[in-house]
Amino acid sequence: MYIYTQKRPVMAYISLREVCKVYPNGYCALKNINLDIEAGQFIAVLGPSGAGKSTLLRAMNALDPATQGEITIDGVTLNKKNYRKIRAHIGMVFQQFNLVDRLNVMTNVLVGRLAEHSWLSSLFYLFPKTDYQIAEAALREVDLLDKAWSRADKLSGGQQQRVGIARALAQQPKLILADEPIASLDPKASEEVLKLLRKICSEKGITIIINLHQVEYAKQYADRIIALNAGDLVFDGSPEQLTAAKQAEIYGTTAEEIYYEPELVLANA
Amino acid sequence: MSINTLPPKPLNLFPLWLSVILALLWLIIWDLGVDFKDLLYGVEDMTEYFSRYGTPNFSNMSSYLYLMVQTLVTAFWGTVLAFIMAATIAPYAARPLTPNAVAYRVARELLNFMRAMPDLLLALIFVSSMGLGPLPGVLALSVHTAGFLGKFFAENMERVPAGKYEALSAVGAGFTQKIVFAAWPSMLREAVGNTLYIFDRNVRMAAVLGLVGAGGIGLELHDALRLFKYNQASALIIIILITIVVIDNLSSWIRKVLN
Amino acid sequence: MNPSWYWPTPSGKPPLTAVLSIVLPIAVLILTASTVDMSYNKIFYALPRMLDFAKNLWVIPDWQYLPQLGTKMLETVEMTLLATMLAVIISMPLGILAAKNASPHPWIFRMTRDLLSFIRALPELVWALVFVSALGLGPLPGIMALALVTVGFMGKFIAESIEVVSAKAIEGLESTGCNKLQSILYAMLPQAVPDFIGSLLYILDHNLRAASILGLVGAGGIGYDMVMSMRLFNYERIGMIALSIYALVTLLDRLSDVFRQKAIGGILNVH
Numbered sequence: 001m002y003i004y005t006q007k008r009p010v011m012a013y014i015s016l017r018e019v020c021k022v023y024p025n026g027y028c029a030l031k032n033i034n035l036d037i038e039a040g041q042f043i044a045v046l047g048p049s050g051a052g053k054s055t056l057l058r059a060m061n062a063l064d065p066a067t068q069g070e071i072t073i074d075g076v077t078l079n080k081k082n083y084r085k086i087r088a089h090i091g092m093v094f095q096q097f098n099l100v101d102r103l104n105v106m107t108n109v110l111v112g113r114l115a116e117h118s119w120l121s122s123l124f125y126l127f128p129k130t131d132y133q134i135a136e137a138a139l140r141e142v143d144l145l146d147k148a149w150s151r152a153d154k155l156s157g158g159q160q161q162r163v164g165i166a167r168a169l170a171q172q173p174k175l176i177l178a179d180e181p182i183a184s185l186d187p188k189a190s191e192e193v194l195k196l197l198r199k200i201c202s203e204k205g206i207t208i209i210i211n212l213h214q215v216e217y218a219k220q221y222a223d224r225i226i227a228l229n230a231g232d233l234v235f236d237g238s239p240e241q242l243t244a245a246k247q248a249e250i251y252g253t254t255a256e257e258i259y260y261e262p263e264l265v266l267a268n269a
Numbered sequence: 270m271s272i273n274t275l276p277p278k279p280l281n282l283f284p285l286w287l288s289v290i291l292a293l294l295w296l297i298i299w300d301l302g303v304d305f306k307d308l309l310y311g312v313e314d315m316t317e318y319f320s321r322y323g324t325p326n327f328s329n330m331s332s333y334l335y336l337m338v339q340t341l342v343t344a345f346w347g348t349v350l351a352f353i354m355a356a357t358i359a360p361y362a363a364r365p366l367t368p369n370a371v372a373y374r375v376a377r378e379l380l381n382f383m384r385a386m387p388d389l390l391l392a393l394i395f396v397s398s399m400g401l402g403p404l405p406g407v408l409a410l411s412v413h414t415a416g417f418l419g420k421f422f423a424e425n426m427e428r429v430p431a432g433k434y435e436a437l438s439a440v441g442a443g444f445t446q447k448i449v450f451a452a453w454p455s456m457l458r459e460a461v462g463n464t465l466y467i468f469d470r471n472v473r474m475a476a477v478l479g480l481v482g483a484g485g486i487g488l489e490l491h492d493a494l495r496l497f498k499y500n501q502a503s504a505l506i507i508i509i510l511i512t513i514v515v516i517d518n519l520s521s522w523i524r525k526v527l528n
Numbered sequence: 529m530n531p532s533w534y535w536p537t538p539s540g541k542p543p544l545t546a547v548l549s550i551v552l553p554i555a556v557l558i559l560t561a562s563t564v565d566m567s568y569n570k571i572f573y574a575l576p577r578m579l580d581f582a583k584n585l586w587v588i589p590d591w592q593y594l595p596q597l598g599t600k601m602l603e604t605v606e607m608t609l610l611a612t613m614l615a616v617i618i619s620m621p622l623g624i625l626a627a628k629n630a631s632p633h634p635w636i637f638r639m640t641r642d643l644l645s646f647i648r649a650l651p652e653l654v655w656a657l658v659f660v661s662a663l664g665l666g667p668l669p670g671i672m673a674l675a676l677v678t679v680g681f682m683g684k685f686i687a688e689s690i691e692v693v694s695a696k697a698i699e700g701l702e703s704t705g706c707n708k709l710q711s712i713l714y715a716m717l718p719q720a721v722p723d724f725i726g727s728l729l730y731i732l733d734h735n736l737r738a739a740s741i742l743g744l745v746g747a748g749g750i751g752y753d754m755v756m757s758m759r760l761f762n763y764e765r766i767g768m769i770a771l772s773i774y775a776l777v778t779l780l781d782r783l784s785d786v787f788r789q790k791a792i793g794g795i796l797n798v799h
């Protein structure tokens with residue numbers, strides 16, 4: 001499965017050292033996170049709502065920069081000056097897709113190339129032919145070539161999310177951050193998107209870090225699972241290590257509740 | 270469903286639109302005989318000309334202030350009368366409330382007509398039938414802006430969720446009761462916003478109504494310019510400017526408080 | 529007051545804000561009535577004269593005047609279009625600078641905002657007076673006055689429509705590492721297009737009305753003929769002029785309603 005990766009290793013070695021995030025209102029959403037991530041892995045981040053999953057991902061591409069600690073991606077440490085340069089090679093996939101609704105699918109994908117261009121060519125909505133080839137390949141990858149010239153908001157949710165992934169691919173990234181990419185999708189579209197991301201990870205060796213709410217999906221697709229709770233890293237291990245007891249710990253319930261609740265309900269009925 | 274080649278790019282009409290617009294622009298400039306080069310050559314003259322406004326002369330301050338107050342009062346009266354007319358006509362021009370199709374059409378056309386008559390034209394007419402002074406100005410403003418306000422109110426009433434009217438119909442409420450208990454409570458905030466907007470607009474307009482003899486500060490400005498009294502003109506302009514800016518800020522403050 | 533009737537409030541009395549918002553304006557109206565010569569007499573004496581005026585309008589139109597009416601109406605429309613287009617071109621960059629989320633610096637944002645509100649503070653006719661006295665009679669001062677005030681309004685509208693563009697689309701762009709100008713061009717402007725068309729139609733409507741009265745101070749358009757025939761009691765023309773203004777304004781009103789509904793979805797899609 002990983003042969004391709006090993007032949008052409010993509011180095012997106014990420015390390016977080018004592019990373020903290022305090023929001024302007026004083027809320028501490030990440031508490032002293034230390035984490036190392038190897039290139040080419042598919043990593044799922046779990047945790048209850050408000051645990052800090054989005055904050056963690058958004059710190060990695062500095063959309064919401066960490067307030068303390070050090071984040072190094074592929075040997076480059078994030079600082080105020082290199083945000084844009086670093087983002088150029090980190091794709092991001094959002095829960096709400098974050099497409100530009102009124103532009104067509106092709107342009108939305110080409111947007112992934114903008115960071116490579118000066119402001120002058122952008123001014124006239126002009127892109128070089130190579131960009132079109134990259135965008136076309138990305139659309140082929142997500143199987144949306146037929147929609148290339150439709151307006152983005154005319155697509156279904158699942159299709160829009162695939163456009164989001166194509167935009168990320170057009171950046172030719174070494175790392176894709178996906179913040180609950182399936183939370184607004186139905187089960188079928190969810191599976192499609194997860195399979196697609198898994199395929200991208202396995203075939204292209206792109207590291208993928210994905211926030212999920214479904215433990216089952218995480219176990220099924222991820223190489224490694226990380227869990228947060230109230231800003232603390234509470235689990236880090238392989239899918240097999242994520243036992244029911246651990247799950248209960250992550251979500252702040254007790255194992256008994258998980259096992260006995262159905263019967264309790266029945267007993268009370 | 271899945272295909273392997275990019276479908277052909279659909280025709281992009283944007284360049285066509287752009288060139289049509291540019292051609293139109295050129296045609297208009299040609300037809301009007303406007304020469305913007307005059308402006309360029311005139312830049313020096315213009316700076317000289319505007320320097321004449323340099324030292325505002327406030328010696329007639331008290332009479333200017335009285336005129337400005339008169340202007341504001343004209344706008345206020347105009348707005349209140351417009352509000353009353355608009356509130357009366359609007360329910361007939363709102364589809365969910367109107368009693369029948371004829372009333373609807375009549376109300377719509379009436380509002381349309383009021384809106385279409387420029388207020389300065391109306392002011393001219395009123396001045397010629399009731400003499401100089403702010404009263405014809407008040408009437409002109411109120412008739413013209415009642416057309417706008419009535420249209421806004423009718424649109425607001427149409428935007429109120431149909432369920433609210435249905436709920437009242439269900440308990441047997443009549444025309445007026447639906448207006449009082451469903452329409453107005455639901456649209457109050459928008460209606461206040463619209464009225465403030467109309468008031469802002471009327472202040473600006475009242476400041477120039479004097480040009481046709483309908484009171485306010487406009488006539489004074491006109492005369493000052495006609496007699497080449499640039500220093501007085503600039504004093505008047507400054508007073509108008511400050512008043513309008515103050516009113517604008519006041520109404521946007523009220524809007525903010527209401528939200 | 530009938531003691532058996534109550535307001536639907538806990539105390540049974542009307543809420544204070546409601547009372548104030550009705551009593552205060554009425555008080556102001558009463559206090560200021562004399563300032564605007566508001567009196568029944570004046571209005572009632574005026575009524576018969578207004579009827580006379582209306583009766584006088586029932587005359588055979590001055591057909592000889594028709595060609596000149598056509599030219600003047602065309603001039604009015606042309607002034608409207610030219611001034612609006614010029615204003616749009618100028619207000620585009622100003623509007624971007626005046627949008628909080630697109631402006632390169634808070635100071636530039638504040639300064640452009642203030643500049644725009646300064647420009648639009650004075651009505652077109654005041655500017656037209658000033659420009660006519662600088663450039664002489666003709667449509668040019670009218671166009672300049674109209675364009676100037678329109679820049680003030682359009683710049684503000686553009687800024688506002690950029691500010692309400694959903695942060696999501698902008699974030700999507702920023703996550704790819706593109707710069708500010710690129711996110712303005714590829715997220716903010718395209719998303720602002722529907723609002724923009726709405727404001728443009730509104731401004732066109734406003735400007736057509738304004739252009740039709742600019743002639744009052746000699747700044748071109750139909751307004752001049754209107755005042756002159758009014759002054760000379762030339763009823764054969766007044767009716768024609770008023771009617772054609774009415775027709776034109778109504779036509780634009782209807783057209784822009786149709787356009788608003790149909791076109792905002794599809795037209796002007798860059799790319």
Ligand SMILES: Nc1ncnc2c1ncn2[C@@H]1O[C@H](COP(=O)(O)OP(=O)(O)OP(=O)(O)O)[C@@H](O)[C@H]1O
Pocket residue numbers: 023024025027028029047048049050051052053054055056
């Ligand atoms: N801009 C902000 N300002 C202040 N606090 C914030 C901000 N954004 C997030 N928070 C807080 O930080 C904590 C972590 O938020 P985050 O969005 O990372 O959670 P999450 O794990 O992604 O949750 P979810 O599963 O609901 O998306 C929450 O308690 C949230 O209230």
Ligand SMILES: [Mg+2]
Pocket residue numbers: 053054055179180
């Ligand atoms: Mg989240």
